[in-house]
Amino acid sequence: MKKQYVFKKVLQSLVTIFFVIIFNYFLFRIMPGNPLAMIMRNPRASAEAIERTKELFGLGQPWYMQFFIYLGNLIQGDLGLSFIHKTPVVEVVWSRIMPTIIMVGLAQILSIVVGILMGVISAWKRGTKVDVIALSFSLITYSVPTFWLGIILIAVFSIGLRLFPTSGMLTPGKTFYDTLNMLKDYASHLFLPVLTLSLVLIGEYALTMRNTLLDVLTEDYMTTAKAKGFDDNYIIKKHAIPNAMLPMITLIAINMGLIIGGTIQIETIFSWPGLGRLMYEALNGRDYPLLQGIFLLITISVILANLIADITYSYLDPRVKS
Amino acid sequence: GSQTEEPDAMRIGVTVEIDSLSPLISYSQIGYEVFMLLYDPLISVDDNLEPVANLAKDWTLNDDQTEWTFNLRDDVKWHDGEPFTSADVVFTYDMLLGNDLGMYSGYLGGIIEVTAPDDYTVIVKTESPKANMLQNSCPILPEHIWKDVNPDDYMTWPNEQPIGTGAFKFSELKQGEYLKLVANDDYFLGRPGIDDLIFVLYANTDTMAQSIKLGEIDAATNFSPSQLDSLQTEAGIEAISAVVLGFTELSFNAWDDPSSKANPLLNDIVVRHAIELSIDKQSILDIVYSGQGSVGTSLIPPEGFYHYEPSADELRDFNIDKANQILEEAGYIDLDGDGIRQDSDGTPLEFIFTLRADNTDEVKAGQMIAGSAAEAGIKLNIETVDDGLLIDKIYSGDFDMFIWGWGTDLDPTTILNVMTTSQIGNMSDSNYSNERYDQLFIEQQTIMDPVERQKVVWEMQQILYEEAPYIILFYDNSLQAVNTAKWTGWKRIPEEGGYFFNLTNYNYLNVQPVSDTAPAEPGSNTALYVIAAVVAVAVVFMFNRRKKAK
Amino acid sequence: MSTIKKEMRKRKINSFMKSYKTNTMGLIGGGILTFFIIVSLLGPLVFPFDPMEFGQASDVLQPPSSNHILGTDDMGRDVFKNLLAGGRVSLMVGILATIISMLLGTTIGLMSGFLGKKTDMVLMRITDFFLVLPWLPLVLVLAAILGTSIWNIILVIGLTSWAGTARVVRSQTLSLKERPFIERVRAIGADDKTIIIRHILPNVFPLVFANTILVSAVAILSETTLSFLGLGDTTRASWGMMLHYAFQSGAASSGAYWYFLPPGICVVLVVLSFTFLGYAFDEILNPKLRRR
Amino acid sequence: MELLKINHLITYFNITAGTVRAVDDVSLTLDYGESLGLVGESGCGKTTTALSITQLLPTEGNIVSGEILLEGKNIVDLNDTEIKRVRWKEVSMIFQGAMNALNPVMKIGDQIAEAIILHDKLSYKDAIKRVEELFELVELEPKRIFNYPHEFSGGMKQRAMIAMALACNPKLVIGDEPTTALDVMVQAQILNLLDKLRKELNMGIILITHDLSILGETCDKIAIMYAGKIVETGYVEDIYNNNMHPYTYKLLSSFPNIHKERVMPDAIVGIPPDLINPPSGCRFHPRCPYAKDVCSTEEPKMVLANKDHYYACHFGGVFNEK
Amino acid sequence: MKNKQKIVSINNLKVVFDIKQSFINELFSKKRKIVKAVDGISLDIYEGEIVSLVGESGSGKTTLGKAILNLAPISEGEVFFKGGTVDFKNKKEVKKFRQKAQMIFQDPYQTLDPKSLIFDAVVEPLEVNNMLKTVAERKEKAVKALEDSGMAPGEDFLYRYPYELSGGQRQRVAIAGSIILNPDFIVADEPVSMLDVSIRTGILKLLLDLKNSRDLAFLFITHDLSLAWLISDRIAIMYLGIIVEIGTSDEIIKECIHPYTKALLSIMPVPEVNKNRVRKVLTGEIPDPTEIPKGCRFNTRCEFAYDRCFVEEPELTKISNDHFVACHLATEEIHVKS
Numbered sequence A: 001m002k003k004q005y006v007f008k009k010v011l012q013s014l015v016t017i018f019f020v021i022i023f024n025y026f027l028f029r030i031m032p033g034n035p036l037a038m039i040m041r042n043p044r045a046s047a048e049a050i051e052r053t054k055e056l057f058g059l060g061q062p063w064y065m066q067f068f069i070y071l072g073n074l075i076q077g078d079l080g081l082s083f084i085h086k087t088p089v090v091e092v093v094w095s096r097i098m099p100t101i102i103m104v105g106l107a108q109i110l111s112i113v114v115g116i117l118m119g120v121i122s123a124w125k126r127g128t129k130v131d132v133i134a135l136s137f138s139l140i141t142y143s144v145p146t147f148w149l150g151i152i153l154i155a156v157f158s159i160g161l162r163l164f165p166t167s168g169m170l171t172p173g174k175t176f177y178d179t180l181n182m183l184k185d186y187a188s189h190l191f192l193p194v195l196t197l198s199l200v201l202i203g204e205y206a207l208t209m210r211n212t213l214l215d216v217l218t219e220d221y222m223t224t225a226k227a228k229g230f231d232d233n234y235i236i237k238k239h240a241i242p243n244a245m246l247p248m249i250t251l252i253a254i255n256m257g258l259i260i261g262g263t264i265q266i267e268t269i270f271s272w273p274g275l276g277r278l279m280y281e282a283l284n285g286r287d288y289p290l291l292q293g294i295f296l297l298i299t300i301s302v303i304l305a306n307l308i309a310d311i312t313y314s315y316l317d318p319r320v321k322s
Numbered sequence B: 001g002s003q004t005e006e007p008d009a010m011r012i013g014v015t016v017e018i019d020s021l022s023p024l025i026s027y028s029q030i031g032y033e034v035f036m037l038l039y040d041p042l043i044s045v046d047d048n049l050e051p052v053a054n055l056a057k058d059w060t061l062n063d064d065q066t067e068w069t070f071n072l073r074d075d076v077k078w079h080d081g082e083p084f085t086s087a088d089v090v091f092t093y094d095m096l097l098g099n100d101l102g103m104y105s106g107y108l109g110g111i112i113e114v115t116a117p118d119d120y121t122v123i124v125k126t127e128s129p130k131a132n133m134l135q136n137s138c139p140i141l142p143e144h145i146w147k148d149v150n151p152d153d154y155m156t157w158p159n160e161q162p163i164g165t166g167a168f169k170f171s172e173l174k175q176g177e178y179l180k181l182v183a184n185d186d187y188f189l190g191r192p193g194i195d196d197l198i199f200v201l202y203a204n205t206d207t208m209a210q211s212i213k214l215g216e217i218d219a220a221t222n223f224s225p226s227q228l229d230s231l232q233t234e235a236g237i238e239a240i241s242a243v244v245l246g247f248t249e250l251s252f253n254a255w256d257d258p259s260s261k262a263n264p265l266l267n268d269i270v271v272r273h274a275i276e277l278s279i280d281k282q283s284i285l286d287i288v289y290s291g292q293g294s295v296g297t298s299l300i301p302p303e304g305f306y307h308y309e310p311s312a313d314e315l316r317d318f319n320i321d322k323a324n325q326i327l328e329e330a331g332y333i334d335l336d337g338d339g340i341r342q343d344s345d346g347t348p349l350e351f352i353f354t355l356r357a358d359n360t361d362e363v364k365a366g367q368m369i370a371g372s373a374a375e376a377g378i379k380l381n382i383e384t385v386d387d388g389l390l391i392d393k394i395y396s397g398d399f400d401m402f403i404w405g406w407g408t409d410l411d412p413t414t415i416l417n418v419m420t421t422s423q424i425g426n427m428s429d430s431n432y433s434n435e436r437y438d439q440l441f442i443e444q445q446t447i448m449d450p451v452e453r454q455k456v457v458w459e460m461q462q463i464l465y466e467e468a469p470y471i472i473l474f475y476d477n478s479l480q481a482v483n484t485a486k487w488t489g490w491k492r493i494p495e496e497g498g499y500f501f502n503l504t505n506y507n508y509l510n511v512q513p514v515s516d517t518a519p520a521e522p523g524s525n526t527a528l529y530v531i532a533a534v535v536a537v538a539v540v541f542m543f544n545r546r547k548k549a550k
Numbered sequence C: 001m002s003t004i005k006k007e008m009r010k011r012k013i014n015s016f017m018k019s020y021k022t023n024t025m026g027l028i029g030g031g032i033l034t035f036f037i038i039v040s041l042l043g044p045l046v047f048p049f050d051p052m053e054f055g056q057a058s059d060v061l062q063p064p065s066s067n068h069i070l071g072t073d074d075m076g077r078d079v080f081k082n083l084l085a086g087g088r089v090s091l092m093v094g095i096l097a098t099i100i101s102m103l104l105g106t107t108i109g110l111m112s113g114f115l116g117k118k119t120d121m122v123l124m125r126i127t128d129f130f131l132v133l134p135w136l137p138l139v140l141v142l143a144a145i146l147g148t149s150i151w152n153i154i155l156v157i158g159l160t161s162w163a164g165t166a167r168v169v170r171s172q173t174l175s176l177k178e179r180p181f182i183e184r185v186r187a188i189g190a191d192d193k194t195i196i197i198r199h200i201l202p203n204v205f206p207l208v209f210a211n212t213i214l215v216s217a218v219a220i221l222s223e224t225t226l227s228f229l230g231l232g233d234t235t236r237a238s239w240g241m242m243l244h245y246a247f248q249s250g251a252a253s254s255g256a257y258w259y260f261l262p263p264g265i266c267v268v269l270v271v272l273s274f275t276f277l278g279y280a281f282d283e284i285l286n287p288k289l290r291r292r
Numbered sequence D: 001m002e003l004l005k006i007n008h009l010i011t012y013f014n015i016t017a018g019t020v021r022a023v024d025d026v027s028l029t030l031d032y033g034e035s036l037g038l039v040g041e042s043g044c045g046k047t048t049t050a051l052s053i054t055q056l057l058p059t060e061g062n063i064v065s066g067e068i069l070l071e072g073k074n075i076v077d078l079n080d081t082e083i084k085r086v087r088w089k090e091v092s093m094i095f096q097g098a099m100n101a102l103n104p105v106m107k108i109g110d111q112i113a114e115a116i117i118l119h120d121k122l123s124y125k126d127a128i129k130r131v132e133e134l135f136e137l138v139e140l141e142p143k144r145i146f147n148y149p150h151e152f153s154g155g156m157k158q159r160a161m162i163a164m165a166l167a168c169n170p171k172l173v174i175g176d177e178p179t180t181a182l183d184v185m186v187q188a189q190i191l192n193l194l195d196k197l198r199k200e201l202n203m204g205i206i207l208i209t210h211d212l213s214i215l216g217e218t219c220d221k222i223a224i225m226y227a228g229k230i231v232e233t234g235y236v237e238d239i240y241n242n243n244m245h246p247y248t249y250k251l252l253s254s255f256p257n258i259h260k261e262r263v264m265p266d267a268i269v270g271i272p273p274d275l276i277n278p279p280s281g282c283r284f285h286p287r288c289p290y291a292k293d294v295c296s297t298e299e300p301k302m303v304l305a306n307k308d309h310y311y312a313c314h315f316g317g318v319f320n321e322k
Numbered sequence E: 001m002k003n004k005q006k007i008v009s010i011n012n013l014k015v016v017f018d019i020k021q022s023f024i025n026e027l028f029s030k031k032r033k034i035v036k037a038v039d040g041i042s043l044d045i046y047e048g049e050i051v052s053l054v055g056e057s058g059s060g061k062t063t064l065g066k067a068i069l070n071l072a073p074i075s076e077g078e079v080f081f082k083g084g085t086v087d088f089k090n091k092k093e094v095k096k097f098r099q100k101a102q103m104i105f106q107d108p109y110q111t112l113d114p115k116s117l118i119f120d121a122v123v124e125p126l127e128v129n130n131m132l133k134t135v136a137e138r139k140e141k142a143v144k145a146l147e148d149s150g151m152a153p154g155e156d157f158l159y160r161y162p163y164e165l166s167g168g169q170r171q172r173v174a175i176a177g178s179i180i181l182n183p184d185f186i187v188a189d190e191p192v193s194m195l196d197v198s199i200r201t202g203i204l205k206l207l208l209d210l211k212n213s214r215d216l217a218f219l220f221i222t223h224d225l226s227l228a229w230l231i232s233d234r235i236a237i238m239y240l241g242i243i244v245e246i247g248t249s250d251e252i253i254k255e256c257i258h259p260y261t262k263a264l265l266s267i268m269p270v271p272e273v274n275k276n277r278v279r280k281v282l283t284g285e286i287p288d289p290t291e292i293p294k295g296c297r298f299n300t301r302c303e304f305a306y307d308r309c310f311v312e313e314p315e316l317t318k319i320s321n322d323h324f325v326a327c328h329l330a331t332e333e334i335h336v337k338s
């Protein structure tokens, strides 16, 4: 029965992905602009080179032909050539994907753990000072523009306290003779971007956790659990949190899309060599194939995240029908 | 102990990533800079920007000035140990001539044939005398590498491990992070003083400015004026405003054709003149660029030998009254009193003024221009777009006016070419056409005597200045900073010029580390302690909760 | 009789105000927001500001002084006046974008939930689609397509932020639709239009209202982000554009805190006030939270 | 010694609108193996009385005074840990609406087992064995112990709830409207089951309901509650046949009796009072057809009518006089 | 009874619900799942008559009530109203019919829009049916309807919100809203089951009054046999979508034949002290309506079921004038001893 549900969700996701592919393609086609910016604005370029570049990227073909070629290539895992880099999009994207995954992953884990903890404490101690502090903290971080927060953190931690480097992922070009040193370097570079992104996320997670938990705490089964003689800790852990986690799972998945937006800002501020910045560069350079590739990748990961959330949900919440 | 192990690494902050490691593909300024370090041309320029022997130790020109003979050095080796010979030169030139690819192919215009009578001699035949032969900075590529590349793939072959003869060897390119080069110990002009040369990519200049203060990088360019001010007060850092070859212009759509999508009123030179007269270039320069640069006049920047300075009565300095006067005389009168002048048909002088959103300086300049043009009764409606979209508009001729800039070469040909009729639909971004100008353009390419050539080039600039398809706004400077506490031997080229990005690799070869500087690693240990502390607190917290739960 | 209805409305508002007055969060949020609305309405009248007018070169990036209480910016303009004028733009973007988003979200949610079947399926697919599309990239691309005038920015933010509302309204409508009182109205002979307008809409309204306020917060943040990424309207003096110019001109690295901090703090405060209000209204209008 | 003796219990809710005098001087007694029906209209304080016994009142609810003696020990004075030990081990509850009283994301068997593990210190395996026995006891299939609540029908959930209530062999079970939401047939099944179990296990049961007619077959004693007060209490026979309080009389005659003549019974006019501002004197006087002046001024005292049969009325049995 | 006109006549009415199958399930599962909520019911209701429909939860009582008013999809059969067929495809006809036939719902706490004033709730039927244009007229009508429903003085209640009323009052408001159009027939779906006993009889009395004063006919749905007995002329016992027994109230209470009716009767709580009463508590619950048992659909819970019951479905057979039963035992005249 569950299998059927999973199957259905997978199929639904596939349909969405298909629509995304089409939408994705045409969205970028109706974007004005020309991929030849780089060449065009260089006085040393020759007319032939410009012509040839156009041809190389199939820009001479009618749009529907371009679309079918695109679809055909896509099926073979070929996302085309990046206009700017003149290398396959897959390679360009691949070289930038890990930094983003690591940063986003760490930030997600950190903010989920802290956010949930804060939400739980805040709900449980509703109305107390602890709650007020946690709530204000959540609401404030929720209201701060990501990039501004990043800049301020740099000002405080890098410039003021000189604790962490301002930017990059590793000290550039440095040769590391042992892994510990490298990890140290990596960690110190990771700290600020992860902190920024986490701060932005923690607020939302904490608020949601607090609210759902408050809802759950009013449910009758909480009274039952209390009547059974359990202490608060146990009730929260065993009865309240598992129920309150359900909306969190959906939120975490939905947040994936928003986090990508956050990474664009964070990667720009911290010069983090990830996908967000690549996407922004591609946008400014009108690198359609690259943009399409990244957008597709991001969208598919969001869809997959939602799919995983749905499936996890169906396993955590026995009420989900087959 | 680390002193001996750690190489002397120079980190240079840049804000644009190299677009490709293949000279056939790249069109970027950073690409030009890097290829200059990885490869060598036959002839390069010295710190006076004069031609100087490089791979060619000397050269001769025959009497009718159409055949050049270059004698090559015989002690040059490629980075992979292969010897460098004339075959490499022939191969490179043939490849570029046959394919017309990359930013260097433009230098080879007029060459008919390249031959190698022996291993260390190259003969280049040209159609007619070629004035810019010695300004040809085209890198020589290794035949033994490139011969295996299918000519059909030249446009996409990434040249991931460039092999050159240059002062630096390629080490690694981390997309989105940095490009690392290492010193070529066997460089025929002597090993550079820098061990590792790392171009570090920044996504914004703000953190880049912080980084150089913190010692994370040793040099950088492209700062904003206010950052320059704060960098100049920093000890151990030399921040400069460098004159570079290039300018920022306001370009009109000067396409004099009924099919033009531009506002036809722009074809009236009086209108273009009036707009220029209404622009207070100096005050824009002062406010937007903190005065870093100089007010612009003609197409070729003043540092170049070929720069033409308009005479006093030609000059259109800021003068609102005059702008109003010439418009009045030409019959543009504000009849309906809305502050905007109209032509005799009642069409108002109202234009779309396109600006590049990501260039804040241009946006600000544009806003100031729009403000003062209004005082001359001309309405400029600002629209901000990104580069790609602007290119699109330029390409389709669907624009009135915009601001952008050009970087130029020592030789005037490339930039003069932009205004020729044949470039409409290609490089031309004003759709300007003038027969006399086109004629002179061909002529100047063949005049070997610089003084004679200067006259022709001056006339060309005079035509442009008079007809004003461009308003050259400023020769804006490049704001650069270097760390003088860690490195010595910095030299500005030319005197008012910069350390980098100015067509010579002098500084890369001659800068030396200050011997006793220890590599600065800002607080990476502290960072670890902080992280450890956070983890510890978390663990203690969890542990406590456990205990309570029991 | 209409006087009685008015009386009823008054009673409703009074009871709302009574709950509101005891809600600290709501009071703080309302206070901050009122302050900003008044200031941004009156400020530019008292201190006129034209974003296209520049100061003198000698005025560039001057620290706070008696002439310029918040110093000057990179173009020699008074930061304080800019801030006042910027509030107007930012609030306008927030409110107009929210209206678009709410109209879209509510209509789509209502239709989807009430009509069900195929309409629901199609609309929900579209909604899901907008929900999974990564928001900022989409906004960036749309802004690039449409151009960067303030109206386009409003449109883009409105067009991309309705999906959440639509979802919420739909699920609320679905549950309302099954409620016996709707069945009763149907049995009386009312058609769908009457049911939606007279019964569903008033019942989803509290939810939409609280949501609206939260979306306003998001819209203001969005404008800031877009401007920061260079897709703002350069002819307007919004807080986002101020931050953009401040960042571009290196205000943060060159220590011009007076240029960089105030717009950011204003954004935080206004967004915070919206969020506070949203939470407060949610608590007052959707009283499930109040139970415990 | 009685199993349970409640003396002058007063429980108030302090809310913004005022003080809700939900339980106002309630006294009850219950012996081992005895069952007591607590009857009254909605909102008269039945649930509050029940929750007061195990001190599961929501935060705004307080026991103001009175004592609750469980096997002679006053459990009002117990501290937090002590009362937790009383809950479920001594006094367990079957809640109103079992559908909400079970945790939806936890297997039913586990929900029962956790209470056994907590109070009887059994291993999980032994606890599960006990759950199986309990399932058999309440006529559920033991193989379904690992089902989730939503997989059970309403009646089955109520049985599971009963099994849970019996898990630790409590001395007292409080059933708060255990059958209200159920279908007629299932209601009969559950009532039969409860009756059977009480006799087998010799527990005391308090059965809270507003349906007086179901108590005739299942209860030994009945307490009639009105507006926070007990108005009449006694053995079933006394309540049904010799009732003294007009409210009891009116309530009882609201139920049609298919064995008697078909006459439409009289309704009780009006609605129960607001417990923030209860009527002065006898709280029933505004709805009482026999009320005299004294009823609105003087609160009637409990009067003994028969053995263990008390009523609170100035004019006990007045309705018989006409 | 026979001298009265038939007001509603239902002929072999069936209502089938598709269990919502997703596209995928439809692709893969073998057959469609359907619920035969009402599975062939014929019933006549006469002017001024109250017919009660009694049965366990899920037996299809509500569905039948709704189907009569076309609030549930009819898959087979017809409904005649005052002799004419109601063509449920014609929207106008449905609307006209609805004015004459109204419904009262179970839960008074849910049946009024919390955001509408009592006035609006009562007057809404007039508005949606475009009757009585002026507000004054409507108000007069509303006050009357309220007062007829026992909410006097009506004026006092017009401008209140539902949350300001008690459950009984809300149910009266709902009734006022139903009678304001002067209907001839009302389906009352468990109108008192959510109310306290003390209030119940008031509502029941109101219904009886309305029946008598306006000659209104009711289909009174309940699961409480004693209530049905109290107010109705006839009682129909429903089980799994069909009527298994129907007769006058006294016949059903005193002389019922069907084992299911007997079981229902035996478990009726009675306010008497009777510790030794034998209750025929049926085991288990009503079967899943997607899988109705073959033969007599009561066979799974019937202690008297024999072979025939497992193969042949019994017809509703006349026992006496108004008394019909669908049971093989009854027709074979082997009357079950109680």
Ligand SMILES: Nc1ncnc2c1ncn2[C@@H]1O[C@H](COP(=O)(O)OP(=O)(O)OP(=O)(O)O)[C@@H](O)[C@H]1O
Residues within 6 Å of the ligand: D013, D015, D020, D022, D040, D041, D042, D043, D044, D045, D046, D047, D048, D049, D058, D060, D061, D210, D275
């Ligand atoms: N948490 C609370 N806050 C304020 N008042 C409350 C609270 N819980 C109950 N009350 C009030 O206390 C009174 C008694 O409520 P209680 O739930 O005990 O009644 P009940 O007899 O169990 O009614 P029902 O039959 O509806 O369950 C009611 O007037 C109710 O409104």
Ligand SMILES: Nc1ncnc2c1ncn2[C@@H]1O[C@H](COP(=O)(O)OP(=O)(O)OP(=O)(O)O)[C@@H](O)[C@H]1O
Residues within 6 Å of the ligand: E017, E018, E019, E035, E036, E037, E055, E056, E057, E058, E059, E060, E061, E062, E063, E064, E223, E289
């Ligand atoms: N819209 C629907 N879709 C699918 N099945 C339905 C629908 N409405 C009712 N049913 C099913 O039809 C059967 C009869 O339901 P109905 O509500 O008519 O029963 P009822 O006798 O009124 O029960 P209750 O006493 O609980 O109100 C039930 O099995 C129910 O699940």
Ligand SMILES: [Mg+2]
Residues within 6 Å of the ligand: D046, D047, D048, D096, D176
């Ligand atoms: Mg209760």
Ligand SMILES: [Mg+2]
Residues within 6 Å of the ligand: E061, E062, E063, E189
């Ligand atoms: Mg029903």
